[in-house]
Amino acid sequence: MLIQWNNYAKKLGNKGYRIMESLLMINDPKLVGTTQITIELPNEGSKLDFESEKIGLLGHLRGHLHNHDITIDVIVNEAMENKRSLNDTDRYNRLLEINPNIEILRTTFGLEVHL
Template sequence: MKFHWAKYAQRLSDEGFKIMEALLLINDPQVDGTTITYELPNQGSKIDFDAEKGKLVSYLRGHLQNHKITIDVIVNEQMAVRKAYTDQDRYNRLHEINPDIELLKNTFGLYF
């Protein structure tokens, strides 16, 4: 699920929807059965996210082949936003999303 979440964020970035991409990458969604819980740092972010949530749900339902998926959004104003500033931070973030990136790194001898 996290892989498709990140892939959808990249798709939004490619289409120029940088705000929604940033909202999707603020933190990791939590999955409990068919319910995805996602925390956002403020009410304004929640409003922007809710406006596009239907498209995200449709995308995930199609790619995960599960039409019972729902997304619950929680506003947590105490939330610390995780940002990746260095190449190593970006690599670590990608590794959290898809651990198979380690194989890619080792296969091509990439270093950060």
């Protein structure tokens, strides 16, 4: 199921529907039994966007998985969005992990970092 879910997301991305692709890839959906899929989204707006593409996704999954009883339930989890917010220190430390030369660049040009 997850493979077909990701395939559909990539197909949308290739067509230029990047927002829908990111909503589908925001986290892994959970399969409950053999017919119910649940997905958590960060807010009501993303739920509305998801609902607009839900019929196409269901058609894709039902056809490729040969299971026409599949349903998708959307759960809005506002706390999910808060986990992803980063402050300046988190961003700087993450960039520093990716490329330690950022510290050399900062000191060479005398840049300030407000940590």
